[in-house]
Amino acid sequence: xxxxxxxxxxxxxxxxxxxxxxxxxxxxxxxxxxxxxxxxxxxxxxxxxxxxxxxxxxxxxxxxxxxxxxxxxxxxxxxxxxxxxxxxxxxxx
Numbered sequence: 896x897x898x899x900x901x902x903x904x905x906x907x908x909x910x911x912x913x914x915x916x917x918x919x920x921x922x923x924x925x926x927x928x929x930x931x932x933x934x935x936x937x938x939x940x941x942x943x944x945x946x947x948x949x950x951x952x953x954x955x956x957x958x959x960x961x962x963x964x965x966x967x968x969x970x971x972x973x974x975x976x977x978x979x980x981x982x983x984x985x986x987x988x
Contacts, residue, residue: 898940898969899947902933906960910934913960922950933965 905913910928917937918926925938939950951966 896940897944900967901937901939901951901955902965903935903937904962905934909960913958916958917955920954922946
């Protein structure tokens with residue numbers, strides 16, 4: 896499995912709609928709204944490197960409101976902790 900972390904700048908007034916559109920794409924496992932230089936972080940998990948081109952420039956970057964993205968490919972996983980727990984900030988829903 897190949898994991899890519901995609902940092903995404905969007906139209907600020909459309910963050911929820913854009914995030915939902917990205918999250919619905921095959922190959923995207925999670926999307927987080929974040930503070931800082933980028934508006935969203937998407938976790939992309941695919942079987943082959945070639946599949947990254949289909950998901951990131953082929954689909955994510957074509958969603959209306961996505962202004963730019965920066966992709967980081969993970970080489971190695973150092974922790975097997977549950978992703979939900981890793982990104983949780985302790986808020987009750």
